[in-house]
Amino acid sequence: MKPGRRYILHVDADAFFASVEQAIHPELKALPVIVGGSDRGVVSAASYEARRFGVHSAMPIVQARKLCPHAVFRDPDFRVYAEFSHRMFDIMRKYSPIVEVTSVDEGYMDLTGTLRLHKAPPWEVAHRILSEIRSTLGINASGGLAGTRSGAKMATGLAKPNGLLYLEPELAGQVLSALPVDWIPGVGKKALEVLQWHRILTIEDLTCTSRELLRRLFGRWSERLLEIASGNDLKIVRPDTSGDRKSYSKERTLEADTRDLVHVWSVTAVLAEKLAARLREDGKGARTVGFKIRYADFTETIRSISLRAPTDGNREVLETLYILFNQTVSRQKKVRQVGVRLSGLGAPALQTNLFDPSRPLYRERDRVVDRIRKRFGFQAVEVASATAGRPDATRSGNNPGIRRMAS
DNA sequence: TCTGGGGTCCTAGGACCC
DNA sequence: TCTGGGGTCCTAGGACCC
Numbered sequence: 001m002k003p004g005r006r007y008i009l010h011v012d013a014d015a016f017f018a019s020v021e022q023a024i025h026p027e028l029k030a031l032p033v034i035v036g037g038s039d040r041g042v043v044s045a046a047s048y049e050a051r052r053f054g055v056h057s058a059m060p061i062v063q064a065r066k067l068c069p070h071a072v073f074r075d076p077d078f079r080v081y082a083e084f085s086h087r088m089f090d091i092m093r094k095y096s097p098i099v100e101v102t103s104v105d106e107g108y109m110d111l112t113g114t115l116r117l118h119k120a121p122p123w124e125v126a127h128r129i130l131s132e133i134r135s136t137l138g139i140n141a142s143g144g145l146a147g148t149r150s151g152a153k154m155a156t157g158l159a160k161p162n163g164l165l166y167l168e169p170e171l172a173g174q175v176l177s178a179l180p181v182d183w184i185p186g187v188g189k190k191a192l193e194v195l196q197w198h199r200i201l202t203i204e205d206l207t208c209t210s211r212e213l214l215r216r217l218f219g220r221w222s223e224r225l226l227e228i229a230s231g232n233d234l235k236i237v238r239p240d241t242s243g244d245r246k247s248y249s250k251e252r253t254l255e256a257d258t259r260d261l262v263h264v265w266s267v268t269a270v271l272a273e274k275l276a277a278r279l280r281e282d283g284k285g286a287r288t289v290g291f292k293i294r295y296a297d298f299t300e301t302i303r304s305i306s307l308r309a310p311t312d313g314n315r316e317v318l319e320t321l322y323i324l325f326n327q328t329v330s331r332q333k334k335v336r337q338v339g340v341r342l343s344g345l346g347a348p349a350l351q352t353n354l355f356d357p358s359r360p361l362y363r364e365r366d367r368v369v370d371r372i373r374k375r376f377g378f379q380a381v382e383v384a385s386a387t388a389g390r391p392d393a394t395r396s397g398n399n400p401g402i403r404r405m406a407s
Numbered sequence: 408t409c410t411g412g413g414g415t416c417c418t419a420g421g422a423c424c425c
Numbered sequence: 426t427c428t429g430g431g432g433t434c435c436t437a438g439g440a441c442c443c
Binding site for chain 1: 408409410411412413414415416417418
């Protein structure tokens with residue numbers, strides 16, 4: 001251990017959802033397990049036993065069934081996964097206060113200066129953390145330890161599955177330079193295409209490419225790209241950024257493509273009511289309501305309207321959504337998927353309209369409905385507004401009484 | 408093969424204000 | 426009458442991540 005050196009550990013659970021299923025259903029251990037929703041969806045996670053058959057996440061379920069028909073297919077249970085996730089990060093926080101959660105199954109922690117606390121060097125501490133996750137949760141996690149965030153993350157990729165890799169700064173450059181460019185976090189399908197077209201295939205190729213060319217190809221992002229490629233990533237680990245979320249969203253793929261807009265609206269309205277309930281539960285309001293529609297041909301449109309003040313009321317959200325719905329939906333094409341997004345989060349306005357004293361009553365009604373649904377399930381109450389405001393072909397969506405930003 | 412659901416961040420143009 | 430530049434907000438679209 002050298003003074004002044006940073007030690008960043010990236011921890012990533014292996015095949016997280018599938019591993020949790022195997023942990024809570026021991027009879028699934030050593031079996032191919034595939035987690036994913038309906039037959040119109042994709043694979044959310046595949047156990048390593050299933051991956052041997054070529055199954056991987058984001059693959060259509062239909063295809064996974066063909067490749068591995070004897071696999072155990074399970075619907076995802078996100079509440080259980082969230083519970084395991086919390087327990088994993090709680091273990092990490094026992095070893096360092098600087099833990100950053102970047103997704104349900106992975107995060108970073110800063111182990112610089114933990115020597116005195118743990119009487120052990122960082123790689124030893126990293127090893128203990130992974131062991132504790134394994135023994136207490138019954139799932140495997142992999143780790144990468146390096147002097148930078150991106151180095152740590154790429155090291156995890158090399159360590160998987162169920163491994164730990166320490167990239168010493170002196171060797172990091174050598175090890176990483178041979179990796180393909182799409183190992184760099186942020187380089188996806190599109191950026192990869194561009195890079196490959198210019199014969200920039202490895203991280204080393206990237207460091208040999210002129211700044212000007214990269215700037216032309218990727219604009220401001222090129223600086224970040226070069227920092228990561230050359231090992232000069234100075235981004236630090238910031239604890240607890242998960243608290244300040246920016247939006248809530250829900251999407252649903254219909255069971256079959258349809259032109260039945262009454263049905264499409266009722267699905268949309270249910271998503272909106274569930275989201276608004278989450279706002280109320282978290283004591284938040286949203287100022288921007290967004291609507292997304294995807295057609296059978298996979299074209300999609302996303303539209304949004306910002307209100308004057310953040311709201312958490314079903315009625316206001318539904319009324320705004322209703323405008324968007326009527327402005328957006330094409331009657332020429334079959335609908336495949338709809339989505340709702342609430343953003344521009346802030347404290348909910350207590351009363352948005354001084355001239356409409358009935359508003360507080362709606363807020364009270366929303367809360368009563370929330371309580372009933374929490375106890376008896378969502379279906380227990382059908383809110384009139386979800387079904388009353390139906391799409392109307394003869395109107396352009398100018399619902400009277402709707403307040404919106406002057407435009 | 409036939410493509411989910413939850414998010415974040417970035418860009419760019421137009422409106423509007425100073 | 427013709428003209429500037431900067432800042433901020435809104436909206437749409439797209440890339441990316443797990």
